[in-house]
Amino acid sequence: MVRAGLTTERLVRAGAELADEVGFEQVTVSAVARRFDVKVASLYSHLKNSQDLKTRIALLALEELADRASEALAGRSGKDALGAFANVYRDYALAHPGRYTAARHPLDTETATAGAGVRIAQLTRAILRGYDLAEPDQTHAVRLLGSVFHGYVSLEAAGGFSHSAPDSRESWARILDGLDSLLRNWPAHP
Amino acid sequence: MVRAGLTTERLVRAGAELADEVGFEQVTVSAVARRFDVKVASLYSHLKNSQDLKTRIALLALEELADRASEALAGRSGKDALGAFANVYRDYALAHPGRYTAARHPLDTETATAGAGVRIAQLTRAILRGYDLAEPDQTHAVRLLGSVFHGYVSLEAAGGFSHSAPDSRESWARILDGLDSLLRNWPAHP
DNA sequence: CCCACTTGCCTAATACCTTTAGGAAGCTGC
DNA sequence: GCAGCTTCCTAAAGGTATTAGGCAAGTGGG
Numbered sequence: 194m195v196r197a198g199l200t201t202e203r204l205v206r207a208g209a210e211l212a213d214e215v216g217f218e219q220v221t222v223s224a225v226a227r228r229f230d231v232k233v234a235s236l237y238s239h240l241k242n243s244q245d246l247k248t249r250i251a252l253l254a255l256e257e258l259a260d261r262a263s264e265a266l267a268g269r270s271g272k273d274a275l276g277a278f279a280n281v282y283r284d285y286a287l288a289h290p291g292r293y294t295a296a297r298h299p300l301d302t303e304t305a306t307a308g309a310g311v312r313i314a315q316l317t318r319a320i321l322r323g324y325d326l327a328e329p330d331q332t333h334a335v336r337l338l339g340s341v342f343h344g345y346v347s348l349e350a351a352g353g354f355s356h357s358a359p360d361s362r363e364s365w366a367r368i369l370d371g372l373d374s375l376l377r378n379w380p381a382h383p
Numbered sequence: 384m385v386r387a388g389l390t391t392e393r394l395v396r397a398g399a400e401l402a403d404e405v406g407f408e409q410v411t412v413s414a415v416a417r418r419f420d421v422k423v424a425s426l427y428s429h430l431k432n433s434q435d436l437k438t439r440i441a442l443l444a445l446e447e448l449a450d451r452a453s454e455a456l457a458g459r460s461g462k463d464a465l466g467a468f469a470n471v472y473r474d475y476a477l478a479h480p481g482r483y484t485a486a487r488h489p490l491d492t493e494t495a496t497a498g499a500g501v502r503i504a505q506l507t508r509a510i511l512r513g514y515d516l517a518e519p520d521q522t523h524a525v526r527l528l529g530s531v532f533h534g535y536v537s538l539e540a541a542g543g544f545s546h547s548a549p550d551s552r553e554s555w556a557r558i559l560d561g562l563d564s565l566l567r568n569w570p571a572h573p
Numbered sequence: 574c575c576c577a578c579t580t581g582c583c584t585a586a587t588a589c590c591t592t593t594a595g596g597a598a599g600c601t602g603c
Numbered sequence: 604g605c606a607g608c609t610t611c612c613t614a615a616a617g618g619t620a621t622t623a624g625g626c627a628a629g630t631g632g633g
Contacts, residue, residue: 196599196610223590233591235611243591299541329549333557336535336544340558344534345526351489354526359519367523367572368530375565382557386581386628413619423620425582433620 197231201239204229205249212250212291217298220291222246247298254292255309258285262316271323272373278320279342279369286346293350297343314339324376334376341372387421391429394419395439402440402481407488410481412436437488444486445499448475452506461513462563468510469532469559476536483540487533504529514566524566531562 207228212220222243226233240246258281265277286293300308317335326334345365348354354361397418402410412433416423430436448471455467476483490498507525516524535558538544544551 199610221590222592232612234593234613237592238610297537297541302542305542329553330557332547332549333554333561336538336554337531337558337561339538340531340534341527342534343538344530344532347487347537348526348529348533351487352492352495357522359522363519364523364526367520368527370570370572371523371527371565374568374570375561378564378568380560380564382560389581411619412621422583424584424622427621428581 197229197235199229199231199235199239201249204236204239205246205253208246208250209253209289209292209295212295213289214291217247217250217291217294220247220250247295248300248304250292251295251298251300252304252308254289254296255313257289257292258282258296259309259312259316261285262313266316266319272369274320274323275338275373275376276369278316279365282342283346283349283365286350290350293346297347321376324379326376326379330379334379338372341368387419387425389419389421389425389429391439394426394429395436395443398436398440399443399479399482399485402485403479404481407437407440407481407484410437410440437485438490438494440482441485441488441490442494442498444479444482445503447479447482448472448486449499449502449506451475452503456506456509462559464510464513465528465563465566466559468506469555472532473536473539473555476540480540483536487537511566514569516566516569520569524569528562531558 204225208220208225211224211228215224222236222240223233225246226236236246240249261281262278265281266274269277300310305311314335317338318331320338321331321334324334345368349361354364394415398410398415401414401418405414412426412430413423415436416426426436430439451471452468455471456464459467490500495501504525507528508521510528511521511524514524535555539551544554
């Protein structure tokens with residue numbers, strides 16, 4: 194009996210690749226086992242269950258996203274930072290649709306607060322240092338940015354903008370212009 | 384043998400209720416059959432397959448959403464319309480989380496263009512009539528609004544804003560202020 | 574009224590996926 | 604070179620999806 198050398202790490206990584214290839218919903222313990230040419234039950238020494246696999250893929254994706262965002266943001270500020278961060282999001286979602294879907298997978302509170310999601314939130318807040326926003330407006334703005342990035346990228350991934358003019362990239366650029374403008378002129382509370 | 388009186392309509396409606404109760408992902412042909420106290424195979428006279436069921440639930444949700452939005456928008460314009468539309472979205476998502484998830488379910492192009500999704504897009508565009516935006520900026524703005532509404536509501540539904548100050552409603556209100564401001568002062572192309 | 578026909582729901586069967594229990598073969602260190 | 608842990612396996616039970624074929628409940632024409 195030749196051992197396949199399974200580890201949780203390798204299984205999760207394979208699951209992430211599978212997600213990008215066939216969609217996150219289609220990622221199954223069985224499919225990962227097939228990929229390693231191993232019986233399904235063998236994976237249960239490394240994974241608690243199917244949900245565990247999906248959660249770990251989600252955490253991997255969040256970490257990759259946070260790493261890229263962190264690197265892109267280094268040395269940038271203001272609109273430059275805004276655009277860099279936004280493009281990391283968009284590029285990641287387009288290059289790794291399955292992982293991106295995984296990153297949006299609902300996590301229970303403890304898992305979420307322990308994962309890289311909070312790093313992403315911190316980075317979003319860092320972008321706003323280039324704009325003059327005091328609390329609580331800063332938090333409102335963080336939520337706005339998160340919504341726009343996530344919303345746009347999801348709709349784009351779902352094909353929402355693919356069959357109509359103008360080009361999605363053009364809209365993306367103009368939306369970033371708009372956000373920059375809004376952040377510089379955030380309306381005072383009435 | 385007493386007949387249960389199954390119809391595609393009733394099955395889809397039951398599926399939608401089930402989605403709101405246990406989540407759209409948990410909606411299964413078997414679960415719907417149980418709800419009617421009927422054998423699973425019986426549903427296949429009314430539904431093509433599991434995917435068909437989910438697609439029909441998605442279309443139902445889109446239609447309900449479009450109906451509500453249409454009603455809310457009647458007689459309103461400008462920021463008033465923007466707020467009314469946004470609140471329909473948010474309220475629907477909070478009241479019917481499963482249906483809302485269903486509404487975001489990816490549809491193939493033909494199904495999507497035949498469904499109520501296009502009505503929603505048209506309504507979004509109608510809101511912008513209250514602002515002075517020419518094409519292609521109008522389309523960019525439609526995409527921005529769609530992204531913000533969808534993004535915010537998804538993040539909120541996933542619990543993103545639930546355990547932190549300020550209150551989510553407050554952010555929502557201030558984000559709508561921000562969007563209104565941005566639409567009134569849409570930056571000219573550099 | 575009843576016979577034929579259509580329709581609605583059923584049984585049966587196949588094929589996956591998930592998960593647990595328990596066993597055997599490989600590796601590691603003494 | 605063997606004790607013990609680890610890795611992977613076989614076996615089994617239970618759930619979901621889907622198809623094929625059957626019987627009984629409604630329906631319409633003679």
